[in-house]
Amino acid sequence: MAAPPPLHLEDTMAGPEPGTRLAxxxxxxxxxxxxxxxxxxxxxxxIFLIVHGDEILAYENRCPHAGTPLNLYGPDFFNQSGKLLLCRTHGALFEPTDGQCRRGPCKGQYLRRIAIDIDGDSIVSA
Ligand code: FES
Structure with a gap:
């Protein structure tokens, strides 16, 4: 299964227009x-933004298993080792670089990537 194309926030019912500063x-x-x-x-x-090595990545904050936010009970997105993203509802683990679930009830499915750009010192919606 291939990762779905990145989602542009302007194509959602509540997302901002392109070029909006996110962080x-x-x-x-x-x-x-x-x-x-x-x-x-x-x-x-x-959505959530992460720093992973030299990369800045953004995903919809919605687990493909049951649709809950990954960080349901707090501010953390990574597991204890800091190498994988963790859904705190049922423990699914996702690869930060492409959002694919490596272990858990939605194994093989993907978090939806969000299209972003870097504009100077800001991360903006693409
Ligand atoms: S909702 Fe994320 S693992 Fe079930």
């Missing part, structure tokens, strides 16, 4: 990960 590089590098929720009327879209 600063400095702040994200300090935190390691950050979740953001966009709301519009009854709609919302939740």
């Amino acid at each position: 600063t590089l400095e702040d994200l590098r300090k935190k390691g990960a950050q979740d953001i929720t966009f709301r519009s009327g009854d709609h919302q879209v939740r």
Whole structure:
């Protein structure tokens, strides 16, 4: 199974237009990960940004198993080793580089990548 194409936030019911600042590089590098929720009327879209090595990546914060946010009970997205993303609802583990579930009830499925760009010192929606 191949990873689905990145989702552009403007194509969701609540996402911002392209070029909207999501975070600063400095702040994200300090935190390691950050979740953001966009709301519009009854709609919302939740995403999270991560630093993984030299890469900045963004995913929809929605587990492909049951649809809950990965960080349901707190601010952490990585497992104890810091190598894999962890869904705290039922323990699925995901590869940070492509979002594929390596172990757990949704093995082989993917987190939905979010299209982002780097603009100077900011991470922006693409
Ligand atoms: S909702 Fe993520 S593992 Fe079940």
